[in-house]
Amino acid sequence: MITTLLVANRGEIACRVMRTAKAMGLTTVAVHSGIDRDARHAREADIRIDLGGAKPAESYLMIDKLIAAAKASGAQAIHPGYGFLSENADFARAIEDAGLIFLGPPASAIDAMGSKSAAKVLMEKAGVPLVPGYHGEAQDVETFRTAAEKIGYPVLLKATAGGGGKGMKVVEREADLAEALQSAQREAQSSFGDSRMLVEKYVLKPRHVEIQVFADQHGNCLYLNERDCSIQRRHQKVVEEAPAPGLSPELRRAMGAAAVKAAQAIGYVGAGTVEFLLDARGEFFFMEMNTRLQVEHPVTEAITGLDLVAWQIRVARGEQLPMTQEQVPLTGHAIEVRLYAEDPDNDFLPATGTLDLYRESASGPGRRVDSGVAEGDTVSPFYDPMLGKLIAWGEDREEARLRLLAMLDETCVGGVRTNLAFLRRVIGHRAFAAAELDTGFIPRHETELMRKPGELADDFWQLAGKLYVQTEPPKVRGDDAHSPWANRDGLRFGLPGRIGVHLQCNGESRLVRVAANSEESKPSSSAASGLTSTQAKASRQPKAIRQGKTLYLEWDGELQAITAFDPIAEVEASHQHHGGLTAPMNGSIVRVLVEPGQNVEAGATLIVLEAMKMEHSIRAAEAGVVKAVYCAEGEMISEGATLVELE
Incomplete structure (x- = not known):
């Protein structure tokens, strides 16, 4: 009997698992690293246990610590989530050896399918086409x-x-x-x-279609339809939908049957996903099997009306699957997007910082948000940068797409760069609306999907100045409320009141002079969104939110962060020398490949930086000689830190 469940993960999946577990009457236990002690998943659990450390290898990947946490909390079962140890056979065996229940497949199944190489061999013997x-x-x-x-x-x-x-x-x-x-x-x-x-x-122009399978301990196995996950960047999914557009019932049955056959061949138990490449001719090739619940499982839940985490718990209890293959529903269409802390303008590099602003879209029929953060939380360099997922369901694909667009329009994130505006452009793109999908979607439409660089318009600065002044505290000094200098109202005797404010945004700065206490200073909704008055009539309300000293203002679909600055301090800082190649994000130095005095060619890799479990190469923009190296292997560095100086 399972009464207490430990979730051996973090972020939105930990929050999502605990939500279902609590609804089923279970006590939830969250484990967290030293820097995650105030994270949302830890705050929402009934019991929290500190694993210490910061990097995954010091916390969430420590099997002994996780087993000890389960025993200390009285948990009978462990849910691995996805990522970290979710597909680690040694972890599954350690849980079983400790007399606990693993909410996943047997270790033998993870051994067979957790290794992509072993899975390829198994599929080849089963006659499934391979790349x-x-x-x-x-x-x-x-x-x-x-x-x-x-x-x-x-x-x-x-x-x-x-x-x-x-x-x-x-x-x-x-x-x-x-x-x-x-x-x-x-x-x-x-x-x-x-x-x-x-x-x-590397197959050109393939679609990525996967089959959700589920098996119990009594030999029953079925598939819960399919998902299309073709829209990806850096080999990681960005948009997922179910069912896959254009898939015939015959092809769905063929892929589903192959997936079930693979699961049964290894004695699979629980939730799993068999992934295929699908070409334009309708031929499919086995890629891999993920022996866990997937990030994109909510779209399957949306079209079936099922709770897959609840199924995992029931199967772990020894219950049979509640339906047969013929009874599996398929109703409507669902689309999910992954909201990441990353910079689409800089090759989607992960971003770190504090969520100064975080507002989710309103809930309602056909709307769902799975997130693992809240306003004020910190996005660290140690973990995957996904903030959450937005899922929309509709009677058909177009209704789901429009609903998701509305949800994206209502979402606000500030303080950290995100892919929010990029997601809006993807879902609103004519090719996506037409379901013209394959894994090359983003690079093929890059010109339209990526933000176009350029200076911010004069209209933007004028509006920013007006709003910044309007949202400033009225008192500029508190020692004498009757002083004429106590209020920042731009008072001029015999002249119109004007206020000057030095603002900066996106590396640009401007002195903006705005009228005080007049109708001129009131912004129009069309200006705030960067639209003409005709366009604005059919548009949503623009976003303009003041958070402390920062004004977040939407312009051309992007939420811009505007702050005031001291021009004298800026001039002094400009005289300091900060030459060299700088870190694009917080992270740790994996390799230093150069030394002072070394000649390097343009494009040569100088430093390898690891952030959020991925490596990023710092390359020479032009040929030169290394003048100095300011970092060492194993060192933690901050975004903007100078790493190498070239001359």
Whole structure:
């Protein structure tokens, strides 16, 4: 009997699992790292236990600490969530050996399918079509070079024990193979504790379609329809929907039957996902099986009306699946987007900082938000940067799409760069509306999806000045309320009242003079959204929110952060020398590849930085000589810190 459940994870999945567990009358236990002690999942649990540390290897990946936490809290079962140890067979075995219940498949199933190489071999024996590739034990670069030449470039390197885009690299030519392999192996080791890789042909213009399977302890197994997860960046899903647009009932049955056959072949129990590449001819190729619940499971719940976490708990209790394959519902359409703390303008690099502003969309029929953060929380460099997911359901795909657009319009995030505006452009794009989907969607439509750089318009600065002044506290000094200088009202004898304010936004600065106490200072809704008056009539209300010293103002679909600054201090700072290549985000130094006095070519990798479980290379913008190196391997650095100076 399960009365207390420990969730061995963090973020939105931990919050989501605890919500269902509480609804079923269970006591919930949250574990957290030292820097996650005030995180939302820890705040919402009935019991919280501090694992200490900061990096995953010091906290959420410590099997002994997790088992000890379960025993100390009186938990009978552990839910692994997704990521971290969710597909770790040693973790499953340790839970079983401790006399606890693992809400996942048997360790033997994780061994069989958790390794991409082993899964490929199993599927090959079962007659499931495979993408050409090498899935062997040898891991030296020459073996991968020989395999890549046989397959033909481009090829895709993948971590055998991984997922979520970690330890995955596309290699376009032989000259890049060795460096890409080493980087992918380090990422895999850091994220999963296993550096083994496979290589396969990189299929052009494929769709990514996956089948949700579920099995109980009595030999019953079924599939809960499919999801299309084709829209991705950096090999990680951004948009998911169910059912997959354009999939015929016959193809759905064929893919579902193959997925169930794979699960039954390894004695699978619980929730799992079998992922396929689907080409334009309707042929599908096995990719991998994820032996866990997926980030995108809410769209399956939306079209079936089922709670998959509740199913996991019931199956762990020994109950049978509550329905047969013929009874599985498929109603309407659902679309989900992943809201990330990242910078789309900078190759989607993860972003860190404090959520100075965080407002979720309103709830209601066909609307759902799964999040793991709240306003004031800190986004650290140690974990995946996903803030949450927005899920919309409709009677048909277009209703779901429009509902999701409305939810995105209502969402506000400030203090950290996010992909919110980018998601709005994706869901609003004509090609997405037409369901023209494949894994190349984002690069193919990059010109329209990415924000266009350029200086902010004069109208923006004028509106920003008006709003900033209007939202300022009226008193500028509190020692003498009767002083003419106590109020910032722009008082002038015989002249119109004007107020000057120095503002900065997106690296730009401007002195803005605005009228005080007049109709001129009141903004129009059309100006706030950057729209013409005709366009504004059919648009939503613009966003203009003051948070402390920051004004968040929407302009051309982007929420801009506007602050006041001291021009004298800015001039003094400009005289200080900060030359060199700087860190694009907080993180730790993995490798330092240069030393003072070394000549480097343009494009050469100088520093390898790890942040949020992924590696990022700092490269020379032009040829030069290394004048100084300001970092060391293993060192934690902050965004903007100078790493290398070139001359």
